[in-house]
Amino acid sequence: MEQQQTGSRSYLISIVMVAVLGGLLFGYDTAVISGAEKGLQAFFMGAKDFQYTDFWHGFTSSSALIGCIIGSAISGLLATKFGRKRSLIFAGTMFFISAWGSMCPESMLLPEGKPTLTLLIVFNLYRVIGGIGVGLASAVCPMYIGEIAPSGIRGMLVSWNQFAIIFGQLVVYFVNFFILGDHIAPAIASVGGGLNEILNGTEAQWAIETGWRYMFGSEMIPAGLFAILICFVPETPRYLAMIGEDAKAERILAKINGAAAAKQILFDIKNTVTEKTxxxxxxxxxxxxxxxxxxxxxxxxxxxxxxxxxxxxxxxxxxxxxxxxxxxxxxxxxxxxxxxxxxxxxxxxxxxxxxxxxxxxxxxxxxxxxxxxxxxxxxxxxxxxxxxxxxxxxxxxxxxxxxxxxxxxxxxxxxxxxxxxxxxxxxxxxxxxxxxxxxxxxxxxxxxxxxxxxxxxxxxxxxxxxxxxxxxxxxxxxxxxxxx
Known part of the structure; x- marks a missing residue:
């Protein structure tokens, strides 16, 4: 009876904890490059069909941001047309595809371990796909939490998304550190004209050939978990009210806020979403x-x-x-x-x-x-x-x-x-x-x-x-x- 009056705090927290996994992946994906970029740079410096310059490395290190711009730009359309929940499922799928493809950009179609311009382009396409997931998650995760949370604790709960972003970055710092282990990262020295040379290529061979792949691939674990768990959370009451699913919206509001408060909140929502186009x-x-x-x-x-x-x-x-x-x-x-x-x-x-x-x-x-x-x-x-x-x-x-x-x-x-x-x-x-x-x-x-x-x-x-x-x-x- 008490839960019907006040709502279930544990239900709310469980929903938010799943949603903030999107924030964790946001941090993980954007920070994974910090540990992998030197090995990645040394790997593509071995290409025979093109010269991997500073320009190429700068573009490769930031190519995920192109996807982030795309993902955030389409987030409003997806969130409005398909809902907040489905948009997050799509984001989780993008994270997983990107992690797998960045680890194995050859995808059983290109020669294994042979750096080429084609392979570089494919790698960057996978990073852009991951960026789309980041862009979507960065817009929709706070929106989802903000629309689920009661006003009195909304700021705190949305702030947990930023905690998850920073935690994701910290996790990947540790993951990169442990993946590298006793191996050493390659030292890259500039020789002028945007060209570089590897100073410790033999000692750093594992980091150049394999280490960066494991770093990108490690993201498949949290990405897969997020894509599965997000399927079990509800759509936001405010989105449901906007598409006319009032009964579903009230049930979710009642679970979170209690039955009496749910009716008033739904009334306020309906007043704002039906005023006009x-x-x-x-x-x-x-x-x-x-x-x-x-x-x-x-x-x-x-x-x-x-x-x-x-x-x-x-x-x-x-x-x-x-x-x-x-x-x-x-x-x-x-x-x-x-x-x-x-x-x-x-x-x-x-x-x-x-x-x-x-x-x-x-x-x-x-x-x-x-x-x-x-x-x-x-x-x-x-x-x-x-x-x-x-x-x-x-x-x-x-x-x-x-x-x-x-x-x-x-x-x-x-x-x-x-x-x-x-x-x-x-x-x-x-x-x-x-x-x-x-x-x-x-x-x-x-x-x-x-x-x-x-x-x-x-x-x-x-x-x-x-x-x-x-x-x-x-x-x-x-x-x-x-x-x-």
Whole structure:
């Protein structure tokens, strides 16, 4: 009887835990390249029919981002037409296909272990497929959790998605570390003109021929688990209400919130989804602008310059064991993500974003002032940690919380898709521009630029972003109507 009145918290948590596996795969897929890229580079440097230059390696390392842009761009269409659940099943399938294909790009059609231009193209196609899964999961997982969760704990539950992303990155750091084992990663030296040579090819032969394959293939385990488990979770009540399945929607709401609350929530949902046919700009330009700029700033602050290139950055700073520092950095990131999870409903979204932005600015300026100075090596490392940790309790999880809840019901699918597509576009811009910027203008300029952007991000949040703590998703309709 009590469960009928209050709902089942264990039922809600079990649903959310399955959904956040999509976030774990998001982190796993984007970070797996950090351990595999040197072996992959050395493997394709052995090709006879083309020259594997820095350009090719940069493209190969970031090719998954092309898929991320595609996946996020179509997420709104898929989530609206086929539902949130089916979209996540599709994403899980894409993850699995990509993991298998990246491990064995020859696919029993091309010569085994022979690097060629054709093989490189096929490998990148599999990485793009994985990127489509990441793009879909990055948009639909927070949307799914946001539409399932009660308003009082929605921010905390959506923040668990970011925890899963960072946990996925940490897991793959450990997996890559253990796969490499006693083997050594190849050392690549530039010989000019975008060409490179392998310095320890014989000793690193296993990493060049096999190691990177195991790293990519390891993703099949969580991908397969996610694709199977997501089949057993319900569709979101808000999507069911939008397609006229009111009885199903009320049953799910009752399981989560209790029978009495379910009727009122469904009534509020129906009032917002049946008002009229909603166009994207129905609630004004500012509504879309705020969602898009949240995504732009989340990437423009430069965090992926640390996450994607952590081993190389620590190596350039002069540390002897960059992979161990990368793992430690991952543990710090995970710990500070927990800060957001347990404070977002108490402190609100805006305070965390503003404090995090200023913390990142301090960390970025610290790196800019100390990078390359052997005497300040430790200060530089601490600055990197401050920069990274500040992101993890603010822009990392809170941006996803806001994107999942700030848009009105009737435009959420399309608006989230646009916002997340911009996120991946700027992810690609930051990821591909970091090395050229650092090499041509110096680390001091690059991190100073990120520091300035962090300050601008704080000002943007202060002036334009609404506080959504404690508000229902249906409240967003009135909020944006009043701000038009």
């Amino acid at each position: 909603e166009k994207l700009m129905t609630y004004g330009f500012l509504c879309i602008f705020v969602g898009v700029m949240l995504s732009v700033f989340q990437q423009a602050v430069g965090i992926n310059a640390v996450l994607y290139y952590a081993p190389r950055i620590y190596e350039a700073m002069g540390f002897d064991n960059p992979m161990m520092l990368t793992v430690f950095n991952g543990i710090v990131n995970l710990s500070f993500t927990c800060v957001a999870i347990f404070t977002v409903e108490k402190l609100g979204r805006k305070p965390l974003l503003i404090v995090g932005s200023l913390g990142m600015a301090i960390g970025a300026i610290g790196v800019a002032c100390t990078f390359g100075n052997p005497e300040l090596q430790l200060v530089c490392m601490v600055s990197i940690m401050i920069y990274s940790a500040s992101f993890m309790f603010s822009w990392g999880p809170i941006c996803w919380v806001l994107i999942a809840e700030v848009f009105p019901n009737t435009i959420r699918g399309a608006a989230v898709a646009i916002a997340v597509a911009f996120q991946w576009i700027f992810n690609w811009i930051v990821s591909t521009s970091f090395v050229p910027l650092a090499n041509s203008l110096g680390y001091w300029f690059t991190y100073s630029l990120y520091g300035v952007i962090c300050v601008l991000a704080a000002l943007f949040v202060w002036k334009l972003v609404p506080e959504t703590k404690g508000k229902t998703l249906e409240d967003m309709t009135k909020l944006w109507k009043d701000r038009k």
